[in-house]
Amino acid sequence: MTLNENEKTNERGCIVITGAAKGIGRAVADFLAKREDLLVLVDLECRPLAQLAAQNPDGILLVEGSVADPQTAKQVAQAAMSLGGARGLSHNAGIQRYGTAQDTSLETWDEVFDVNLRGAFLMAQALLPQLVQRRGSIVFMSSVQGLASQSNVAAYTSSKHALNGLTKSIAVDFAEQGVRANAVAPGSVNTPMLDWAVGLSDNPDALRHEIRNMHPLGRAAEPSEIASVVSFLLSEDAAFVTGEVLRVDGGLLARIPGAPSAAEKNDE
Numbered sequence: 001m002t003l004n005e006n007e008k009t010n011e012r013g014c015i016v017i018t019g020a021a022k023g024i025g026r027a028v029a030d031f032l033a034k035r036e037d038l039l040v041l042v043d044l045e046c047r048p049l050a051q052l053a054a055q056n057p058d059g060i061l062l063v064e065g066s067v068a069d070p071q072t073a074k075q076v077a078q079a080a081m082s083l084g085g086a087r088g089l090s091h092n093a094g095i096q097r098y099g100t101a102q103d104t105s106l107e108t109w110d111e112v113f114d115v116n117l118r119g120a121f122l123m124a125q126a127l128l129p130q131l132v133q134r135r136g137s138i139v140f141m142s143s144v145q146g147l148a149s150q151s152n153v154a155a156y157t158s159s160k161h162a163l164n165g166l167t168k169s170i171a172v173d174f175a176e177q178g179v180r181a182n183a184v185a186p187g188s189v190n191t192p193m194l195d196w197a198v199g200l201s202d203n204p205d206a207l208r209h210e211i212r213n214m215h216p217l218g219r220a221a222e223p224s225e226i227a228s229v230v231s232f233l234l235s236e237d238a239a240f241v242t243g244e245v246l247r248v249d250g251g252l253l254a255r256i257p258g259a260p261s262a263a264e265k266n267d268e
Helices: 021-032 047-056 070-082 106-134 154-177 192-199 204-214 222-232 262-266
Strands: 014-018 038-043 062-064 086-091 138-142 179-188 245-248
Touching: 014 021, 014 070, 014 106, 021 038, 021 154, 021 222, 038 047, 038 070, 047 062, 062 070, 070 106, 086 106, 086 222, 106 138, 106 154, 138 222, 154 179, 179 222, 204 262, 222 245
Parallel strands: 014 038, 014 086, 038 062, 086 138, 138 179, 179 245
Antiparallel strands: none
């Protein structure tokens, strides 16, 4: 695939952001829009993005559809070409479902893998010709559950472990062509997904307290804090970073569970 003269109108190229209507994806979109980057924003429902797109109608395009649908990926690639070609992909679309390997239905398993892994694969596959031409960067949104696992999340943690594998595969296969691929592994983040998960609890306040205490920094992250890391990995400041799964988890996986705290030691 080559860029014709019309498609070279903007030499900067654009960044594609999936899951852009809410949560981390929306934070990435807001962060990059403030820098006046050219953007293709993708989500199942794009109405929440209308006001953002209206601020730069020539530089922000919306694509509505499922990332698990090859037709959506095709539309995204076409939209990116109209903005000069993709120089970055920030894939944030993802869903969480609960269940063990015994009680997770095949339908639920497929639903999670369709969005969390198939969607990432389809978007990368559709955009790689453009990313190769621009020596661009991919940032997949993984999770600390792609490095470890909580209980009762068989499909979700499996999909995120697989996503980390896809990240490394792309990093190795396309390094010589100048494409970098990395993943971000957040801990708990104050997003609608976290709100939904907390809402399933019989005691949401206690669960919120537990979530804060799980992280040595004593809180969940804000979406903007994850977005700034995504922006770094997309940029030339990270030119020698590829194949990395970068934890942004407030120290969550750095601490051994069950160890006595300093306060508890002092009480002895």
